[in-house]
Each structure stands twice: as structure tokens, then as C-alpha cells.
Amino acid sequence: MLGSGLSNQIGAAVGSLAFPVLGPAGVVAVRQYVAAAVLLAVGRPRLRSFTWRQWWPVLLLALVFGTMNLSLYTAIDRIGLGLAVMLEFLGPLTIALAAARRRVDAACAVVAAGGVVVLLRPRPSADYLGMGLGLLAAACWASYILLNRTVGRRIPGAQGSAAAACVSAVVFLPVGAAVALHRPPTAAALAYAVVAGVLSSAVPYLADLFTLRHVAAQSFGLFMSVNPVLAALVGWVGLGQGLGWAEAGGIAAVVAANAFSMATRGS
Template sequence: MSAAPAEAAPAPLADIPHRTSPAGVAAMLGSGLSNQIGAATGSLAFPVLGPVGVVAVRQYVAAIVLLAMARPRVRDFTRRQWQPVILLAVVFGTMNLSLYTAIDRVGLGLAVTLEFLGPLAIALAATRRRVDACCAVLAAAGVVTLMRPQPTTDYLGMGFGLLGAVCWAAYILLNRTVGSRIPGAQGSAAAAALSALTFLPVGVVVALRHPPTAASLGYAVAAGVLASAVPYLVDLFTLRHVPPAAFGLFMSVNPVLAALVGWLGLGQRLGWADGAAIGAVVTANALSILVSHRRAPGG
């Protein structure tokens, strides 16, 4: 057995980034675009596998890809390293399952709007400047306008949407912690593997009740790569170089990317209200990034 790797100490306060670099913006955009394309592809498998089946396949594929790339030495993990990994594993599965269940019960608009409350809370809690708070509120208004959530009395569906919000906030914080304690992508890979193990019984039940077709499996596998494996890896490294508040605010771009993917890939038209909402979200993020560059130490 190889020697246990030294634990990476949490980044000291002075080393935590205070501004968002162009590379960080590009990485977050790439992660969000991959996520939305993957989600759109995965929805094509819903008629055969259902939302639960698609989530199960996503977890399996993410685990396989991340394990192959990172090859985590789990036997060498210490208790301090295992703690956030186990929590992240729980968050991985719960986040996807709660969102898809909410979409099934209350629709895409309300589900995505409720889930966005998670990263929005991170952005507001971490901000120390009035301009950042205004940017977060502007982005939130844009998301609500873009998704146009409809009123509903399905409180269970709304509960799943709020659970997704909690999980998304936990995902942001835990991914940063895992990245500070475990080198490379080993922590994310181990968390994805644990999450996939918990979904094995689910996958067996879904396969027996709804035998998958080759096309549905292909769509679900593509969703696993694009909407799980790629974002997990990119977000892990992005959160080492981007402040959590900026990352949380930038997540408001995801509904914009979803709308653009629907427009370009599925032929869903965008009206003037959609254009205004997209402009509000983009303006909020651009303003926040520009201000962070002007006020950052040494910037």
C-alpha cells in the first residue's frame, strides 16, 4: 500500500480568491452549458425510464467517468477527508432526484426557480457589499421572469424544489471543502461512487418495471456525462479559484442557458420578456464581476 497522502490544509483566508478570473467565468459557462444540454438530452428518456431511472443512470455514468479519471485512493482517506465526501455523496443523488421530482409535480418553471434559491442564498450570505446584494436581487428577478413559475397547491412538489435548493447550496460549500482536503478530483470521484451505490437498487427496480430501450439508455448515458460528470469536475476546480458568493450568483446563468438551449436546440421561441430577463441576469453577473476586479486587493 502506498503512503497516505498528506491532507491538504484548508486554504487560509489570504489565499481565498476575492475576484473572478476570466478563466473562472469560462469554466462556469462551460459547466452550465454542458449541464443544460445534458438535462435536455436526459429528458428524452423520460417516457421509457422516468425521471428516477434517468437520475439513476446519471449517477452510474458520473461514477464510472470520475473513477476512471481520478482513481481515488480511498483506503488512504482519513476520517477528516471522508466526512465531506460522504456528505457530498448524499447531496449528489438528493439534488438530482429532488429537482426531477419537483419538475414532474410542479413544472419546470417553478422547480428551477425554487432550486435557484440555494445558490442565491450563498451569494447573499457571503456578500459584504451593497452592490453584490443588488446584483443578486436583479439576477433573481431575471430568473423568476424567465421561468415564469405558475401558482400551485402541490406543496409536496414545492417541498422537493426547496430541498433541491438546500442541496445546491450544500453542493457549492461541500465541493469547496472536498477540494481543499483531497488532491485532484479524488474526493468528487469517491462521492460519486458512493452515490451510485445507493442508486443500484433503484436502477434494478426501474429496469424490471420499465425495460430500457437502446435509445433511452443512450440519452440517459449522455445526460450522465454532460449533466453530471463534466459539471462535477469543472465545478470542483472552479470553486478553488472563484469566491463562493460569485459562484452562487453565477448559477443564475443556468436558467438563461436552459432557455437558449431550448430555443436553439428545441425550437422554443423567446419573447421580449424572456429577452429582458436574460439581459437582467447577464447584467447582474457582469456588474458583479467588474466590481470585484476593481475592488480586489492588488487588482
């Protein structure tokens, strides 16, 4: 789980190094191609056998997958890795707390909301477009979770996820072509983007697939709360993106709310 989380955040950090040449859209396009290649090899979807009842959630999942990555990487470019991942993390946190019916979960939701208010508070240096993109990524991640459940019920194995990744990659082909024409890539920028695709898509997917065979879903969900902390550390150490005390406090509140809610499940 630690390897998966670190790989995901380091991949995002490495991908940001290609932003000056490829831009966020170019990096996301390459990431989609890498994700499609890996998931097609693993899932081996039988596309011709899919019915419309199976295809429509796959198409929605592909749309959400591409939008989530594009909004997240653009947010990283504007507001930094730590804050962008923190805002994106609100997606699965909202899903988890919305499904709960305990008073402690309501209290955790209030604490998390307080942390969000601190992060989004008005100030002269605030980049509201970047924050808005982070929240869009959160909404996409929540939709991604719900759609994945539907796809998983209707299509066996990893075929649905592989098909969605393939469709998303096809949609991003014109984006990649346009970026290549207007912003000719360098070998270093392409290498950064490919590494980002491997570390942020291939490694976490395979690692999580293996982990969930041996670790309870509750423990896995609890560890997910560490991802914003890992993102802040990677952004600070690898990219020199520091956080102020208020931002660090807001992130801590959201992470603590999720961790406490997950740790007390079933108690």
C-alpha cells in the first residue's frame, strides 16, 4: 500500500516536470496511452461481446477517467501537488461519509468541512481556478468509484476498466497530436510523461489489485487517507512546493477525519 501511494504521487511529481514542454494536457494524453496499454494487457476485454447495457457505463467511465486526470494535472500545475491531491481526495471521502449513518461520521464530516474551508479561504494569493479544478477532480473521482462498481457488476474481471482506458486513450489521440504539433516534445519531456504513466497508472493498479487480495477493504480505505500527506511530502521534497501552516492544518483535518472514521468502522 505504501509503495502504491508513493508511486502514484512520485509519478504525478515527475509528470509535472514535463509541463513546461508538453503542458498538463500533453502529459495526461501520454498517461492515458500508458494506462490503456497496461490495462489492455491485463484485462484483455472482449469488446465485440459487450452489450449496450455494458457499454454505456464503460463510456461514462472513460469520460470521467480522462476528465479526472486532466483536471488534477492542471490543478497540480496551478496550485501544487499537495493541495491538488488533497482537494481530489474529497471525492472518495465524500462517498465514504455519505454512506455512513453514525454520529461519529457526521462529526468527521464537520471536521473535514472545516479543513476544506481553511484550504479554500479567500486570500490575495489564492488560485481559485486551480482549486476549482481540484474540486472537479474530486467529483470525477467520486463518479469513478460509483461507475467502477457498476462496470464491475456487469463486466467480468478487469475487462470493463481496460475498455474504458482504451476509449479514453482514443479520445486523447487528437490531444496528443495537437500538443505534438504546437509544442514539439523533447526526449526528456516524453520520458517524464511516460514515467508518470507507469508510476501513476500501471504500478498503483497492479499493486492495489494484489493488495486487496490480502488486506481488508477497511484497512485499505484507512491507508488511502495517507495519500494527501504523501503528496505534500513529495511536493515539498521533490518539487520544492512548501505549504503554509494553514494549508497544512486544513490537510491534517481532512486526513484525520477520514482516518478516524475508517478506524472506528465496526466498533
